[in-house]
Amino acid sequence: MEAIRATDLGIRFKVGKRKRTSARNIVVSGFRRRRGGADDFWALRHVSFTVSKGDTIGVIGRNGSGKSTLLRVIGGIYPPDEGEVSVQGSVSTQFSLGAGFETELSGIENIYLNGILMGLSKKYIDSVLDDIIGFADIGEFINMPVKTYSTGMETRLGFAIAIHVHRDIVLIDEILVVGDAEFRKKCDERLDKIMGERTILLVSHDMNAIRRFANKVIWLDKGQIVAQGEPEEVIQRYLGS
Amino acid sequence: MIEQFKSIWQRRELLFYMVTSELKAEHKNKVLGFLWSFLDPLLLMATYILLVVLIFDRGGPQFPVLLFCAILSWRWFTSSLSIAVVSITSKSKVVQTTRFPLAVLPLSGIIAGLVDYLVAFVILIPLLFAFDATFSVNVLWLPVLIIVQLVLTIGAALLCAALGTYLTDLKNIVQFILRLGFYLSPILYSVVDTVPERFETYYMLNPFAALIESYKNILVRGEPPSEYMAIAAAVAVIVFVIGFWYFGREEHRLVKAI
Numbered sequence: 001m002e003a004i005r006a007t008d009l010g011i012r013f014k015v016g017k018r019k020r021t022s023a024r025n026i027v028v029s030g031f032r033r034r035r036g037g038a039d040d041f042w043a044l045r046h047v048s049f050t051v052s053k054g055d056t057i058g059v060i061g062r063n064g065s066g067k068s069t070l071l072r073v074i075g076g077i078y079p080p081d082e083g084e085v086s087v088q089g090s091v092s093t094q095f096s097l098g099a100g101f102e103t104e105l106s107g108i109e110n111i112y113l114n115g116i117l118m119g120l121s122k123k124y125i126d127s128v129l130d131d132i133i134g135f136a137d138i139g140e141f142i143n144m145p146v147k148t149y150s151t152g153m154e155t156r157l158g159f160a161i162a163i164h165v166h167r168d169i170v171l172i173d174e175i176l177v178v179g180d181a182e183f184r185k186k187c188d189e190r191l192d193k194i195m196g197e198r199t200i201l202l203v204s205h206d207m208n209a210i211r212r213f214a215n216k217v218i219w220l221d222k223g224q225i226v227a228q229g230e231p232e233e234v235i236q237r238y239l240g241s
Numbered sequence: 242m243i244e245q246f247k248s249i250w251q252r253r254e255l256l257f258y259m260v261t262s263e264l265k266a267e268h269k270n271k272v273l274g275f276l277w278s279f280l281d282p283l284l285l286m287a288t289y290i291l292l293v294v295l296i297f298d299r300g301g302p303q304f305p306v307l308l309f310c311a312i313l314s315w316r317w318f319t320s321s322l323s324i325a326v327v328s329i330t331s332k333s334k335v336v337q338t339t340r341f342p343l344a345v346l347p348l349s350g351i352i353a354g355l356v357d358y359l360v361a362f363v364i365l366i367p368l369l370f371a372f373d374a375t376f377s378v379n380v381l382w383l384p385v386l387i388i389v390q391l392v393l394t395i396g397a398a399l400l401c402a403a404l405g406t407y408l409t410d411l412k413n414i415v416q417f418i419l420r421l422g423f424y425l426s427p428i429l430y431s432v433v434d435t436v437p438e439r440f441e442t443y444y445m446l447n448p449f450a451a452l453i454e455s456y457k458n459i460l461v462r463g464e465p466p467s468e469y470m471a472i473a474a475a476v477a478v479i480v481f482v483i484g485f486w487y488f489g490r491e492e493h494r495l496v497k498a499i
Contacts, residue, residue, distance in 0.1 A: 013497060076340045079493050099334040104266035116258050117339055145269075 003088050003169060003199040004051040004074060010082030011069055011223075015039040043069040044223045045082070051216075053088075053168075056200040058214030058231060060207070060238055066223040067203045071171045074201065089168030089199070092118065099158075103147035107138065107157055110146055114158075118165045128164045135186070136160035156183055163190055170194065173203045188212075207235055242482075245489050248342045255341060259349035264356060278360045282312050293429055303461055306372040309365060310460050311428040311453045317358040318394055318449070319419045324350030325398035326405035326412050333499045343492055344485075347402040351394055355387075365460075375463030382459045382466050389470070390452055393477035396484030403491045406498050426450050431457070448473035 044066045051057055059067045072078045073085055075093040100117045101110050111132055115125040125132075133142055136157045141149060149157070191213060194200070204210055210217060210231060217234040219226045226241075227234045249256070268274045286309050293300045293308075300308075325347035329336055332346055369376075405411040426449040427435075436444045445451055451473035455466035 072337065075338070077337060077496055093338055093340065099338045102262045102266050104269050105262055109262065109265070113258050113262050116255050117335065117341060119341075122254060 001053040001088070002050055003053045003055070004049075004085070004201075006050075006073075006083070006085045007048050008083035009044055009047040009073065009080050009085055010042060011044040011066075011073060011078055012081040013041045013043055015041050042223050044073070044220075047083070047220075047223070047225055049218060049225065049228055051199060051201070053199055054196050056195050056202060056213050056215055058210035058217040059201060059203045059220065060205070060210060060217060060235070061220035061226075065220040067220055068173060069223075070220065071173055071201060071203060074169070075171055087169065091169045091171065092162070092165045092167035093171055101146045101154065101158070104145055106145055107136070107142040107149075108133070110157070111161055114161050115165070118161070120165060132160045132164055135163070137183075152180065152183075159187060163194075167198070169199045169201070171201050174205070207239070210235065242485050242489060245342070245344065245485060249344055249348070252342055252345060256345050256349055256352070259345060260352045260356070263349055263353040267353070275360070278357045279364045282309065282316055282361055283364065285312055285316070289429060299430070303372050303374070306365075306368045306374060307431065307457050307461055308428070309368055310456045311426070313358055313361050313365065314390060314453055314456050315423065315426065315428055315449070317354045318390065319423075320354045320357070321347075321351040321394045321398050322401050322415055322419060323412075324354075326401040326415050328402050329406045329495055330409075330499060336496055337499065343402075343495060344399060344488055347398040348395065351391070351398055355391065369460060372461070374461040377459075377463035379459040379463060379465050382455070386452060386455055386459070386466065386470075389448075389474045389477050392481045393448055393452075393473075396477065396480035396482070399484035399488040400480075403488050403495060406495045422447070422449060426453050427457070428453060445469040446472065446476075448476045 047066075047070070059070060061067050069078065071093070073080060074087060075091050076087070077093070100114045102113060105113065108129070111129065112122065112125055116122065136142065136153075136159075138149075138153045138156055141153055142157075146154065146157075191200070195213060200213070202210065202213055214231050216229065217231045218228045219234050219238050227237055268277065271277060273280065286305060289308055289312075290300075290305055294304060328346040328350060329343060336343065336346075401411065401415055405415075425444075425447055432441065432444070432450070432454055445454075445467065446469075451467045451469035455470050455473075458464040458466055
């Protein structure tokens, strides 16, 4: 069964027009740049692929190649400017580890805030609170403000919340590279567990992680797909480029 | 627009948590914590009493309590707009990674401000007694005034939130307009004593002139709200509709503009 289908997908950023600007810029250059086109920047263009239910897709490419933009389109954050994308099932956007943390608040308060931000209900969070705290395993810090956390602790808490958001499609951006060896093992085990039941899109620079989890790889460069298919084949071409 | 209301209503739990965490984060780190909800307007009042009573030798016997009523209402409006104008850019990480109705961001600032506003009544009520305010049945207008102000603030805040994302220096412009609005509204003075009669109609077209005058009327003077309140209510509804319409139109473009 098909989970995601993208057809000739394009995402355009208007550098001159709609981009954040200041009043001064509008006065100085706004009138000259009125006609868009030349200033458009395509973060993704002519991207087509399909993902079957239960697939784990590795997305690779250099920085700025459009990997995160792709996840955002699938997560429904950016509507496509060109082409189409259809997504079957609910999506969890867990490429946002700790993005919604209010650093003045404690870990527990942030579990509620973030869980609800990701679409969980308070009742559900009540029922998994102990699991989340157990998985994060940061001891007494769970009652302290998040601003006192190390980067590693923030990631642990973020990941612990994210894996308790049960969705059909799971988007993961670069999280496997952080945390100590022990926590990484825990995350890997968890991923192993959900693989197959859920559809996963995994963005990473860590080729070992991609090799281990993905059954298909998409290689993006400058917003376009260079190659897609068998993981080893695509990875070899990417590393040789 | 009904779709927008629905999507916000569906995420009311999120709105509730945003408001409580905003309030907690605001007060948690301070030694005096929630006391600042009272202290802040009180200190502001003291400053203006110094200015108006001692320096300019103006203001009547009830001046402090009239001033306090006005400051409370105005403070809610300014804090709402100041939060709204950066509400989306300051949460760029969340906005770029999680899907939720963006209107929740400015709205949570407004509701947090409303809570602060209502909490300050704990100080206002004894002040009303201390300065011999006239009580009458007109006090019952209070919820109506608060709703009109809420509707107006939501509209203005949504406009600020959307435009502030595109235009980085809207923040400065809004600060200036609010400063101007402070002097153009009857906060430091009363309309009857200060505004020349031939300008009164124009002056009262400012919805905050009518609102603040009405707050003073119903709480301190025991009189009905200003006759210009109907216009203020109409302006509030218009601003509300424009705010929702514009925000709804731009919502999906805002994320890309950050």
